[in-house]
Amino acid sequence: MNRIRAAAMATLLGLLAACATPPRDAPGPPPPPRDLLVELGDAEAAGDRDAMLSLAAELMAESSTDMALQQDLADLMAREGDTAGALTAYQQLANAEAAAPEPDWARLINLEARMAEIAAAAGDMATATDHTGRAVGLVADHLGIDHPRMAPLLAFAKTNGLDMPAIAMAGGFATLEEMELALADSIERSRDTGAAMPAGRRVAPRVFGEEPDFDLVKVFYGTDRAPDPGQVLVVDGKPVLDARTYYAAERGELETGTVIVSVPRNRALGEIPKPSVLRFDVRPDPARHVIVGDMKIHPDMEEFVREVKIELAKSQRREIFVLIHGYNTKFDAGIERTAQLSTDLEIDGAAVFYSWPSAGSLFGYKADRSQITPEAAQDLEDFLLVLADRTGADRISVVAHSMGNEFLTLALEQMARDRPGEKLFDEVIFASPDVDADDFIERVSEIDSLADDFTLYASSKDRALQASRRFNGTGRRAGDSAEPVLLPVLNTIDTSAVSDGGLGHSDIFGGAFTDFQAILWLSLEPDQRCLLGRREEGNAVAWVLGAPRTEFCGQKAFSTAMTTMRRVGVEESAMVLSEQAAEAESVGSPDAPLWQSALRIVQWLSTAGRFMPETATAPQ
Structure with a gap:
């Protein structure tokens, strides 16, 4: 009986203990993985400098961070006063670009110029002189001393009181006077846009056959960006404008202007190619490279x-x-x-x-x-x-x-x-x-x-x-x-x-x-x-x-049909395509089916109720 009572008491005490001890919560879902990019955006919006620099360092250390993000992070470091970190990051980018199988020297120029700007903003004029000299040397070697990219670099050096003789030597100028003359000439050309590059698209209309290799495009712009006060360079009372740096990410008054750009045609649609050192492009042939003027x-x-x-x-x-x-x-x-x-x-x-x-x-x-x-x-x-x-x-x-x-x-x-x-x-x-x-x-x-x-x-x-x-x-x-x-x-x-x-x-x-x-x-x-x-x-x-x-409406055939109508006119396009198709077929050209499909597309438009006269022949 005593054993039964003891067992019952033990059971009761166990039940009481169970009631006294709260049950364990079921494990919740794991926390979501950190999104450092979002965290950095939040820190920037909040103006939390310490968090920004810490997150930038974490992102910079990640192997998945690409070069574009690395450059953004380096700029953030510079803006928040971490000059050493910014210059180190930029130098790593420059080293990586230089070590690439086909380095993009145009990018190298901009990287060197940016390092000069960061150093000058921090008061390190010796480092600024060094990087400006490298950028000037790259422009002189690969673009020529008369290229519009030279003027902003020399104006930056002069405005910031850098060592001009050292920069002249790095740029390959025979004398300091020669470099000063190059700057003055470039400023005058920039004031007369027609002298540097013709305005507009200076090319003949295209139909078929061999085409010009490049267009010179005058881009008109409107913007409510404010000019960056630190990037408004004035030499001898004359402004030197650099589309790369002139405007800030702050709102200002609405203003307008123009920029001249050369754009090559021998590239895929949508592609913006840059020159390469290893292709021995001693100067940027405007028929091959995009050049902002x-x-x-x-x-x-x-x-x-x-x-x-x-x-x-x-x-x-x-x-x-x-x-x-x-x-x-x-x-x-x-x-x-x-x-x-x-x-x-x-x-x-x-x-x-x-x-x-x-x-x-x-x-x-x-x-x-x-x-x-x-x-x-x-x-x-x-x-x-x-x-x-x-x-x-x-x-x-x-x-x-x-x-x-x-x-x-x-x-x-x-x-x-x-x-x-x-x-x-x-x-x-x-x-x-x-x-x-x-x-x-x-x-x-x-x-x-x-x-x-x-x-x-x-x-x-x-x-x-x-x-x-x-x-x-x-x-x-x-x-x-x-x-x-x-x-x-x-x-x-x-x-x-x-x-x-x-x-x-x-x-x-x-x-x-x-x-x-x-x-x-x-x-x-x-x-x-x-x-x-x-x-x-x-x-x-x-x-x-x-x-x-339709079975004949492939993308290339459609593009050919649209381009023909654009270039020769809607009413003439069927005749032109018919002639091209007949000629291609007569010589056994592999392009014959393309011309035939393009012709059928133009003819098909008449059945869609657009453009072609009622007498046009519809595809069978």
């Missing part, structure tokens, strides 16, 4: 309008092409992209770039997004209205990429209220818009009168848009075709099937470019572009690249 700032909007009118008067089509850049874009990079697109699109008129104050940094997403304000949208609206109202252009196309669509959609929304019922543009294209889908729908639904056509290019493979959620934490983006934005006013093009396998954020410059040309050149509607497949989405329609509606 002289920059000029207009004193007022009247001068901008006057110069645009002059450019249009030289052209036959009198067209204006406007590009608005996206996140992480520096001013000079956007100028290069505009010049490249102007060449690939054969713009016959004025190429125009609009730049808002992007930080041009991979971790500057929140800083870039903070620039989206009603005042910034008003600046863009004012600029676009100048183009529409005062230039006398016959055709205006506006393209915004990525976050640039925030500014464009806000500007257009306000424009539609200010100018109800007016048609101001021909084509408006929203490329990979990094805009909340609901906001995009609300804005675009109100702007249908402003242009003949509105086109949205979107992709379900846009990893950059997917990554943007890391920073903004919001839902779907308008540029993500997984849940496509479909509106009566909008032609939505799904580019997922032609994404380039990279970020998928620039399909308009790659796999979708031929379709893009058809819109910009000929204003073809989606049902007139046989490259596109048709997908029903309830009561709406989405168009799909990579699913052509």
Whole structure:
């Protein structure tokens, strides 16, 4: 009995103990992995210097950090006062570039110049002299002492009181006087833009056969970036302007200007090649390399309008092409992209770039997004209205990429209220818009009168848009075709099937470019572009690249057909293509099927109810 009582008591005590001890919580999910890039963006937005430098050091140590991010991190270190860390990081970048199988000496020049700027800002003039001398030497060896890249370097040296004799020696000048003369000559050339490089696209119209190797493009620009006070160089009372450094990532007054750029043709569409030391490019042949030349700032909007009118008067089509850049874009990079697109699109008129104050940094997403304000949208609206109202252009196309669509959609929304019922543009294209889908729908639904056509290019493979959620934490983006934005006013093009396998954020410059040309050149509607497949989405329609509606509509054949219509005219294109096809077939050329397919595409357009006379022969 005692044993039974003892056992019962033990059981009771055990139950009481169990009740007294709280049960262990079930293990929760593991914490998400750290996203150092997002943390760095948060620290920058909060102005937490210690956190910024600590996170920059962590990111710099990661093997997955690429050279572009390393350069952004080095600039952050310099800005936050870690001069030694910044110079070390930049020197590592320069060493890596120099050790590459095909070093890009143009990049080396910029890296040396940036190290000089960092050292001078910290008061280390000896180091600044050393790096400036290296940059001057590279320009002298590979570009020539008369190249526009030389003037900003020499002006920087003179303005900062660097050792000019040492720099003259490093640059290969016989005397200091020779270097001073080179600087003076370069300044005079930059003041007379026509003397350095001809304005506009100085090339003959293209049809077939051998073509000129390069275009010289005058890029007009508007920007509400503020000039960087530390980069405004004045020599003997005359400004020396460098598109690479002149503008800051802060908002200022709206101003305009021009930059001359040479763009080669012997490259893939969308590619911006740079020279290589190991190819023995002693000088940058403008037929092969992108070269940013002289920059000029207009004193007022009247001068901008006057110069645009002059450019249009030289052209036959009198067209204006406007590009608005996206996140992480520096001013000079956007100028290069505009010049490249102007060449690939054969713009016959004025190429125009609009730049808002992007930080041009991979971790500057929140800083870039903070620039989206009603005042910034008003600046863009004012600029676009100048183009529409005062230039006398016959055709205006506006393209915004990525976050640039925030500014464009806000500007257009306000424009539609200010100018109800007016048609101001021909084509408006929203490329990979990094805009909340609901906001995009609300804005675009109100702007249908402003242009003949509105086109949205979107992709379900846009990893950059997917990554943007890391920073903004919001839902779907308008540029993500997984849940496509479909509106009566909008032609939505799904580019997922032609994404380039990279970020998928620039399909308009790659796999979708031929379709893009058809819109910009000929204003073809989606049902007139046989490259596109048709997908029903309830009561709406989405168009799909990579699913052509005819067996003869390959991308190359479609491009050939569009290019022919652009160059020889719509009415003449069928005859020209027929002659080319017959000639190719008569000599057994492997291009004969291409010409035949291009001819069939042009003929097919007559059945789509566009362009061709009723007597045109339709494909059998």
